[in-house]
Amino acid sequence: MTDKDSSQKEPAAAAESAEAALKTIIDGFLHFHREVFPQQEELFKKLATAQTPRAMFITCADSRIVPELITHSSPGDLFVTRNVGNVVPPYGQMNGGVSTAIEYAVLALGVHHIIVCGHSDCGAMRAVLNPDTLEKMPTVKAWLRHAEVAKTVVHDNCNCATEAESMQVLTEENVIAQLQHLRTHPSVASRMASGQLFIHGWIYSIETSEIRAYDAERDCFLPLDGTLPTPSATPKGRF
Numbered sequence: 429m430t431d432k433d434s435s436q437k438e439p440a441a442a443a444e445s446a447e448a449a450l451k452t453i454i455d456g457f458l459h460f461h462r463e464v465f466p467q468q469e470e471l472f473k474k475l476a477t478a479q480t481p482r483a484m485f486i487t488c489a490d491s492r493i494v495p496e497l498i499t500h501s502s503p504g505d506l507f508v509t510r511n512v513g514n515v516v517p518p519y520g521q522m523n524g525g526v527s528t529a530i531e532y533a534v535l536a537l538g539v540h541h542i543i544v545c546g547h548s549d550c551g552a553m554r555a556v557l558n559p560d561t562l563e564k565m566p567t568v569k570a571w572l573r574h575a576e577v578a579k580t581v582v583h584d585n586c587n588c589a590t591e592a593e594s595m596q597v598l599t600e601e602n603v604i605a606q607l608q609h610l611r612t613h614p615s616v617a618s619r620m621a622s623g624q625l626f627i628h629g630w631i632y633s634i635e636t637s638e639i640r641a642y643d644a645e646r647d648c649f650l651p652l653d654g655t656l657p658t659p660s661a662t663p664k665g666r667f
């Protein structure tokens with residue numbers, strides 16, 4: 429979490445660049461409202477009163493990850509929850525936004541898939557590796573304790589030679605850890621047991637746009653390249 433922000437600029441320059449950033453966002457909205465929306469009015473009319481998303485997508489808040497873009501999805505297709513580090517707190521530890529969204533997606537919307545998607549160059553993973561950088565961010569530090577399990581697994585089992593290698597292994601282990609946390613949620617556990625819900629662990633590369641998916645049977649990440657069988661993080665249903 430070492431990214432510089434505009435608060436480090438001179439106040440006048442910061443105000444100017446903040447104003448320009450907001451203008452760009454509003455101009456973008458106006459373009460959408462006037463040009464894009466009319467072309468898809470039928471879709472939005474259909475979505476006005478109901479949603480039946482294909483999947484729940486849990487990913488990092490990082491601005492470079494755009495779930496709808498990388499899955500070529502439309503409005504209404506994905507039920508998205510984002511947070512720093514694509515974290516899923518274990519059930520019962522925190523009745524916050526992620527747990528609420530999971531319960532709603534599974535029980536109210538009846539989604540059949542939950543995808544936990546980490547990514548390359550994740551600031552949250554870098555912070556987990558270098559906790560000193562979080563000294564002035566107590567809330568981020570507290571949140572990322574849910575990734576502590578991944579850090580310990582890497583620390584105890586991996587002789588990573590470089591920070592890049594540590595980052596890659598930690599990012600993978602974090603996705604696996606969050607999938608395990610996901611399974612502690614009763615709604616998820618129950619629907620998985622009956623074979624109605626499938627969970628997936630992905631890692632998206634910002635530089636290449638490739639995705640690697642966790643395969644529970646082979647216990648490794650494999651390229652998501654359309655070859656069958658698709659890597660799956662879901663054990664067989666028991667009922």
Ligand SMILES: [Zn+2]
Nearest residue numbers: 488490550551
């Ligand atoms: Zn991230």
